[in-house]
Amino acid sequence: AQKITQTQPGMFVQEKEAVTLDCTYDTSDPSYGLFWYKQPSSGEMIFLIYQGSYDQQNATEGRYSLNFQKARKSANLVISASQLGDSAMYFCAMSPNAGNMLTFGGGTRLMVKP
Amino acid sequence: DTAVSQTPKYLVTQMGNDKSIKCEQNLGHDTMYWYKQDSKKFLKIMFSYNNKELIINETVPNRFSPKSPDKAHLNLHINSLELGDSAVYFCASSQDGSWVDTQYFGPGTRLTVL
Numbered sequence: 081a082q083k084i085t086q087t088q089p090g091m092f093v094q095e096k097e098a099v100t101l102d103c104t105y106d107t108s109d110p111s112y113g114l115f116w117y118k119q120p121s122s123g124e125m126i127f128l129i130y131q132g133s134y135d136q137q138n139a140t141e142g143r144y145s146l147n148f149q150k151a152r153k154s155a156n157l158v159i160s161a162s163q164l165g166d167s168a169m170y171f172c173a174m175s176p177n178a179g180n181m182l183t184f185g186g187g188t189r190l191m192v193k194p
Numbered sequence: 195d196t197a198v199s200q201t202p203k204y205l206v207t208q209m210g211n212d213k214s215i216k217c218e219q220n221l222g223h224d225t226m227y228w229y230k231q232d233s234k235k236f237l238k239i240m241f242s243y244n245n246k247e248l249i250i251n252e253t254v255p256n257r258f259s260p261k262s263p264d265k266a267h268l269n270l271h272i273n274s275l276e277l278g279d280s281a282v283y284f285c286a287s288s289q290d291g292s293w294v295d296t297q298y299f300g301p302g303t304r305l306t307v308l
Binding site for chain 2: 117124125132169176178180182183186187
């Protein structure tokens, strides 16, 4: 069974600064995918970034990057140059080797201060 | 233009009733899912379905049943609603259900059972 842990229930960051949201995972699968989703107060789930377990390089998508440390089983999300619109819940998720039923972490609420 | 849509957005009903939530995707994906988000924002997979296979999370009560009239639709039918069924239900879809696939979520349906 897979498990995702997000240890930061809530975080503040100053506008224009970078912030790292932590995610650790536990799995015995040799292959897996790691995802980050954003959920603003309006409620929708927005896909941000994906990292495959075999990917050698850390994934990047615009201001989002994923700091993937396989040996430590961590997949932290880094948001550069925070904007007020980044205030939201952020969820880390994993897909197992056997299929794509995502297991989610408990989420981190990020609040960007002006 | 909406990739994954759900109706209704809000659903308020009495205990013991039967209700359905509809989901449609226009992405041409083969696999669809239902997730439940509880009041603490925790997201949990309920079902994964493509035209070949239904995978049920073993913790889902059999009062919940997915129904797929075609590849673009996966409706969620709930019998004998209980107070604990109150939650936000998200539909999602992905290309072929593999572990490298990204899932795209609908806007969610907030179900309130009185």
